[in-house]
Amino acid sequence: MASHFAAFLEVESSSPVTSPATVLRHDERLTTASSTNHEWIELQSSGSIVQRPGSFASPPPDLENLHPETGSALGEADVPLSRPDSTEIVPSLYYPAKNKWRAVSASCILLAQGLSDSAPGALIPYMEQNFHVGYAIVSLIFVTNAVGYILAAPLTYWLENRLGRSRTAMISQLSVLTGYLIIVCKAPFPAVVFSFFLIGLGSAIILALNNVFLANLTNSTELLGINHGFYGVGGTIAPLIATALASKGVHWTFFYIINLTFAAFNLIYSGWAFQGYEKDMPLQALNGQNQDAEQRAKKNLIGRALKTKATLLCALFVFAYQGAEVSISGWIVSFLIHYRNGDPAHVGYVSSGFWAGITVGRFVLSYPARRLGERLAVFSLVVGSVLFQILSWFVPNIVGEAVTVAVIGLLLGPIYPCATVVLNRLLPRDIQTTSLSFVSAMGSSGGAVAPFVTGILAQSVGTVVLHPVCLGLYGLMILAWFLLPQRSRRED
Known part of the structure; x- marks a missing residue:
């Protein structure tokens, strides 16, 4: 050499x-x-x-x-x-050569996840009519989705260590595909609730693996921003398609045929893209596996991850972040219908505007965020989100509400990629996958707990409770971000 x-x-x-x-x-x-x-x-x-x-x-x-x-x-x-x-x-995007196809696979998977995660916001009113349930009961889909994410945290490293990246990716997509298949078959509500568990389980596994892969490439902030931008693309178009189909009398479950198709494609493509991953990327794939038996016996990766201050604080941060994100996406349409007298056939598009803002934010603001510094950028974006959330609370018309919600999405967009990069720098390599799996699980938990609490409160006081819930979550984000360690503690 x-x-x-x-x-x-x-x-x-x-x-x-x-x-x-x-x-x-x-x-x-x-x-x-x-x-x-x-x-x-x-x-x-x-x-x-x-x-x-x-x-x-x-x-x-x-x-x-x-x-x-x-x-x-x-x-x-x-x-x-x-x-x-x-x-x-x-490694970089182009070295080894197959990395560019792996990045494409990660983007396709997040595009499909965006389609899945944003659709319930537009479909909840139709699900309530179909199953004759209220806000609190229909919110169970968020809870079981989070349970899948939580269960994935200890499973991800175990699966990759024994089966390899390629097979683990295929198993994750098989779980997602099974969940969509249950929905498309017009199963009863309990089965639909279980299907969201399978979707959450598979999504969490592949999300953690792809985040670790991209975060260790050169220019990782931009790459993660672009990758998660595709999540925003899916989040933008899903409410448009779902609202257009459901408002014309098409059964809401037929929307998930699109997700089913994506899952089948991603199952095959991700399996191919990550073949030979362990050989190409030994530092990522084999960290923690290339130690001798005595060292492995002494190391409890999950325990170490949970004892790491950076992991816990970032998990709290992402818990609040995804809680606010999913709460806005899931309940803004219902808020506009009941408090702004909106037409369900039209206000469903406001959710698309929110996801469009997230998409633009991730594609456009990720590079300026890196130049400014991820820590300062995240703080500034959260403060901006607080201001526009207050504004959206008191804007008395649908058009103004739609604009402010889109701006909130724009500001929230780059936060997740920036937080992932900061956490990745603070962690030793051998616990990155475990820590990011735990952070993803906590994020999904926030994406379940916050909408669920919003639904419970909305049952008694109305969906106007969405705004104070989001403001409280922003405050939690700021607190966790300030307490995050300032220096890397890698032990490479």
């Missing part, structure tokens, strides 16, 4: 350097003791080289007396030179 890099280096020092300059990945940027701009571009596009420092085979040159221009020297901000014991390749 040293001979490969030697071709790119020009050493003018009288004492030749036998090992190449160290290249480190830090906050999505590359720093190096000696390299040209051309070399930086090549390394970023094809995968960054990270060399871990070790001991010198022979005494190192006098680093303090050398100059940066020689290629053997260090300036004040340079990285100390040392002979590496091992070399790691930090």
Whole structure:
């Protein structure tokens, strides 16, 4: 490997350097003791080289007396030179080559999840009519969906460790497909409630795996923003399609034929895309598996994850975030019908406007958020969401309400990708999958508990309770974000 890099280096020092300059990945940027701009571009596009420092085979040159221009020297901000014991390749979207197809698979899966998660908001009024149930009972679909996410937290690592990434992805999509099949067959309400458990279980498994995959690539903030932007695309078009079908007399369950088709496609495509993943991405796939038996026996990954402050606080943050997101998506239509005298055939499109805002936010604001700094960006976006939530509470007409709800979606959009990147930087690699699975489970729990509580309260005081519930959740987000550790504690 040293001979490969030697071709790119020009050493003018009288004492030749036998090992190449160290290249480190830090906050999505590359720093190096000696390299040209051309070399930086090549390394970023094809995968960054990270060399871990070790001991010198022979005494190192006098680093303090050398100059940066020689290629053997260090300036004040340079990285100390040392002979590496091992070399790691930090992967990118294009390296290994199959990563781009894996990213496409992750985007297709989140597109389908967006279709699934946003549809109930437009379909709840029709489900209530079909099964003759009220707000509180129909909210059980959110609860069982969350139970599936919670159960997935300990299962995800176990499945991947024994079956590999490809088979685990296929199992997750098989669970999702089974859930949609139950709905399409016009099953009774208890079976529909169970189907949302299967959908949540499969969605949580693949979401955690894909988040870990993308968060460890170069430019991860933008990649996660784009990936979760496809979730917003699905969330935008689902209420449009669902409202158009249901308002014309088509049975609401037929909408899920679309989701069933996506699940069948993703089952096959994700299985193909992640074949050979363990060979291509050993640092991600084999962390925690390449230790000896004694070390594995001593390590309880779930216990370690749950004892990590960053995991717990980020889980609380995502719990509140998804609680607010799903509450708005699920209950804004009912609020407009009962408090703004909206027509169900038209106000269902307001939910699409909310998801369109999330989509635009993730595609457009993720890059500025990284430039500003994910921590500051998230705080600013949550504060903006608070202001527009208050505004939407008191706007007296449907058009104004639709605009403010769309802006809330725009501000909420980049928050989840940014939070995932921040958490990923704070965690040792061997507990990333377990921690992100737990965070996803807590997020879905928030996406179930908050809408469920909103439905219970709406049963007695009306759907106007949506707004104070969301404001309380925003406050919880701000608190958890401020308490999050400031420095990385990786133990790579």
